[in-house]
Amino acid sequence: MHLDRLSRVDAYPWLSLERVTSEHRVVTPCSVLAVRSRNSDRHFFVEPATGSFADSTGYRIAELCDAAALNTKWQLQVLDVSSPVDVDDLTDTVDAALEVVSRYGPASLDLSSLPGEPVQVEHLAAVLRASSMWKDQVPGWQDSRDWAEVIAAESGLDPADVLYGMV
Amino acid sequence: MSYTGWFDISQSDQMLEALCSVPFSREQVAVAVSHSQLGGGHIGLAFFTAGRIPSVLHLAWHRDLRIEGVPDELGACWAACVLPIPPKAAKQVVAYVRTVAARKAQIDYGIDFIGAMGSFTPQGAYRPPRGSTGLTCASFVLEVLRGASVVLVREETWMNLPANDQWAEEVCEMLMRTGASPDHIVAVKSSANGLRLRPFEVAGAGTLPPNQLPAGFNDVQVPSQVVAANLDQLCPRA
Numbered sequence: 001m002h003l004d005r006l007s008r009v010d011a012y013p014w015l016s017l018e019r020v021t022s023e024h025r026v027v028t029p030c031s032v033l034a035v036r037s038r039n040s041d042r043h044f045f046v047e048p049a050t051g052s053f054a055d056s057t058g059y060r061i062a063e064l065c066d067a068a069a070l071n072t073k074w075q076l077q078v079l080d081v082s083s084p085v086d087v088d089d090l091t092d093t094v095d096a097a098l099e100v101v102s103r104y105g106p107a108s109l110d111l112s113s114l115p116g117e118p119v120q121v122e123h124l125a126a127v128l129r130a131s132s133m134w135k136d137q138v139p140g141w142q143d144s145r146d147w148a149e150v151i152a153a154e155s156g157l158d159p160a161d162v163l164y165g166m167v
Numbered sequence: 168m169s170y171t172g173w174f175d176i177s178q179s180d181q182m183l184e185a186l187c188s189v190p191f192s193r194e195q196v197a198v199a200v201s202h203s204q205l206g207g208g209h210i211g212l213a214f215f216t217a218g219r220i221p222s223v224l225h226l227a228w229h230r231d232l233r234i235e236g237v238p239d240e241l242g243a244c245w246a247a248c249v250l251p252i253p254p255k256a257a258k259q260v261v262a263y264v265r266t267v268a269a270r271k272a273q274i275d276y277g278i279d280f281i282g283a284m285g286s287f288t289p290q291g292a293y294r295p296p297r298g299s300t301g302l303t304c305a306s307f308v309l310e311v312l313r314g315a316s317v318v319l320v321r322e323e324t325w326m327n328l329p330a331n332d333q334w335a336e337e338v339c340e341m342l343m344r345t346g347a348s349p350d351h352i353v354a355v356k357s358s359a360n361g362l363r364l365r366p367f368e369v370a371g372a373g374t375l376p377p378n379q380l381p382a383g384f385n386d387v388q389v390p391s392q393v394v395a396a397n398l399d400q401l402c403p404r405a
Contacts, residue, residue, distance in 0.1 A: 125256075
């Protein structure tokens with residue numbers, strides 16, 4: 001992997017690498033994100049690149065980039081309080097969230113950064129509902145559900161409606 | 168818990184509407200029923216696809232999961248009742264049902280609905296639990312809705328009826344006639360436990376108000392008979 005810059009960006013704390021070398025290149029196009037090496041406190045940009053990967057470390061980077069990109073897709077809707085809440089928009093959010101689960105398992109659907117953040121509660125509730133069967137395996141599910149209840153009430157929505165079946 | 172017996176329905180409440188009239192909006196999911204060969208009805212979930220087409224998602228038979236447009240692709244006469252889910256939640260359920268439908272799972276037909284609980288798992292859109300032989304049209308609807316946190320029935324209250332054994336045999340015979348693998352047929356026969364989740368029972372549960380869900384076996388018997396009577400009125404048998 002070619003590391004062009006050494007600058008810190010908003011970290012995804014669940015990402016980590018055991019080893020980063022210049023021989024490994026990322027296959028999956030990956031939006032810029034920060035990874036933290038387990039062996040040091042250095043943070044790196046992962047630049048989009050093409051090519052083959054040589055071993056499990058490279059594969060994991062590709063996996064993590066893919067999961068991060070998929071997570072970003074639904075997170076953008078949830079974290080934008082002005083996101084439209086038409087059923088078509090909710091469908092896109094649910095589809096993105098379930099794609100993360102389908103490809104990488106429920107532990108990769110990361111809700112842990114949501115509590116305390118401004119959120120569009122109907123989109124958050126849609127993600128919670130779609131992942132409710134695996135709530136014990138999804139990081140931050142219960143705290144996010146509790147946060148959704150708070151936000152719904154503050155928004156003038158009935159939590160028993162928005163979170164029907166989950167309260 | 169005792170079985171309370173059949174009730175005389177002399178004047179049915181009208182719980183269903185003709186599906187061809189599309190009695191649901193883009194933001195709602197409806198339970199849709201039709202007649203079936205084996206009796207007890209056939210059931211699916213009606214909703215608008217992202218392409219704005221009213222459709223029914225239903226497990227027609229063994230490894231035959233269909234999503235068919237209303238009315239042209241469905242063929243048979245169906246009736247429907249909107250699920251009484253609060254409006255914001257209903258939109259989320261539509262989104263979830265669409266996503267499940269889009270994944271086009273290949274689902275075995277199996278009669279043990281208790282063993283099939285939790286069939287929609289993280290590893291794929293559909294993966295039956297260990298020991299499960301598959302789903303029926305009724306347990307498919309139940310499990311899809313369970314995945315969306317809409318739990319219609321309390322399976323532990325279900326009762327063994329004498330007619331269920333005959334039904335299980337008929338299912339196995341039909342599986343054999345339609346080319347299911349011998350291993351699957353043996354597994355389905357082995358899983359027969361005298362319990363049956365009738366489509367009309369699931370539909371009946373779907374007519375109950377949210378505060379009565381999940382419903383027990385006795386709770387759904389009257390609504391299930393009303394559903395069956397409504398279907399007969401809307402879709403007279405030839």
